Amino acid sequence: MRALMRLMGVNTPPTYRVDEACPLVLCHVRQDAPLMHEGAPVHTLYVVRTGSLKTVKTLVDGYEQLLSLALPGDLLGFEALYQGTLPASAIALEDSTVFALPVNRLQEMRQNHPLLDYAIHRTLSRQLVHASEAAELMAAVASDVRLARFLLWMSARMVELGQSPRRLLLRLSRRDIASLLGIAHETVSRAFSSLADDGCIKVDNREVELLDIGRLTARAGSTRGVSAEARPRARTAHDHNGVDVPSTWFGADRWPDGETS
Amino acid sequence: MRALMRLMGVNTPPTYRVDEACPLVLCHVRQDAPLMHEGAPVHTLYVVRTGSLKTVKTLVDGYEQLLSLALPGDLLGFEALYQGTLPASAIALEDSTVFALPVNRLQEMRQNHPLLDYAIHRTLSRQLVHASEAAELMAAVASDVRLARFLLWMSARMVELGQSPRRLLLRLSRRDIASLLGIAHETVSRAFSSLADDGCIKVDNREVELLDIGRLTARAGSTRGVSAEARPRARTAHDHNGVDVPSTWFGADRWPDGETS
DNA sequence: CGCGCGGTTGACAATGATCAAAAAAGGTGG
């Protein structure tokens, strides 16, 4: 339990009382084994403890769209709360272990453990951020830019987990990376070669070493043709005419016409 | 308060006691006005009541990446919980009203109102789903496929809000749509023309009428070249070798080697 | 040993990004 919360980024003070009787179960998933099935109702949420998984949605035409990469600390299955069924499958990229949280006891667990509640919220927030970062990956027009961003993104996630930012062991196949970046898998291969020829990275199959992060960042820079967007469109502060206060950048802490409801 | 929860998809029974003294404030945002600023710390979360907003992240090269479209019932600002600052700005697409929830009193409000707590979780789950749906939009190779998907997606969201699924009034500019779909704004324009010439839709500036949803769905079908992916890759059920039980599709409700922790 | 799978590279056609410019819509001030 304590380990779970540390995983999720919350340090439990030594004095914190944990209920040892709570139904926290550890699960092992073998490589390539599905942990959850698209379309299935959800009785358990999972928190990744070790290893990694991918979430995959099969589109109408059979194309397998990779939606996210779940690393230690990530929460799986929460997306099902809205519609009752999972929008995507989760498949282990390596032998992994996950904590299982029965949904019908979750309410009670959160009440008894405010820190768990906080940890879950933090994790949800993080995954929301990661989802929009995935959009950033696909935003670039050039394929090598997308790959460069992907590598830097992976590097950043490795750092969050306390791992080396330079040495990556990709558990995703080229095809999976292609799906995540929205390009053809041949193009991924070419982009790897291109970055490697530049000396930015060293590629040995799925082992990637980031040699020159500066240059890599430079190549990850241009989203699309430097034109209208980047021009000196002098967006000064005085065009704020809404609830925001120009002088303080901070969200509306006074309301023009507040009416309690 | 009751209105807030109905907005978020939770029906309050008439007997439900609401605390009238809770600090629920209604905010007005004028069109094009920012509600929240990228990089700013967050003191309030917002729930959209009427109108619509876009969340926008300015990338390193100045490109404005549109991340999500917030419609009534959506929660804004939660992404900031993880890092403490907002990853994106929120800008009103029309005159809108939002409920403001002070974060420092949120904990307390959730405790006093379990239904509010549930509503927030449901909303978070929904937004997680929407985020992955956004990835689906960008997954298609052809630009007209992306636009067709976008229109169907908007249509579905309109239905969720009880509006007509055929008649759309887009509050987004072509440039914004282009950003969301990951293509050039000229291409969006062309894709509109293409779909209109086909008779699938009727376009009058930002008013779009979906004439033939069947054909539109057909055009939204192909993600990429029908090849290896769509082949009869007979993915039968007996390749499950993990924690899942083949006979029941449901998540692991027994665990091979459970160890309570 | 042969087969299949993941990865790499090549060749070619096509889609879309980009540049350019005109047309339409929206807003402002007389």
Next chain:
DNA sequence: CCACCTTTTTTGATCATTGTCAACCGCGCG
């Protein structure tokens, strides 16, 4: 109401990037 400006949208033309098809290599596995 109209002239005038800005912004948005549309259309055109050109060229590069990349998707697609295809062949090839290396590897693990039955």
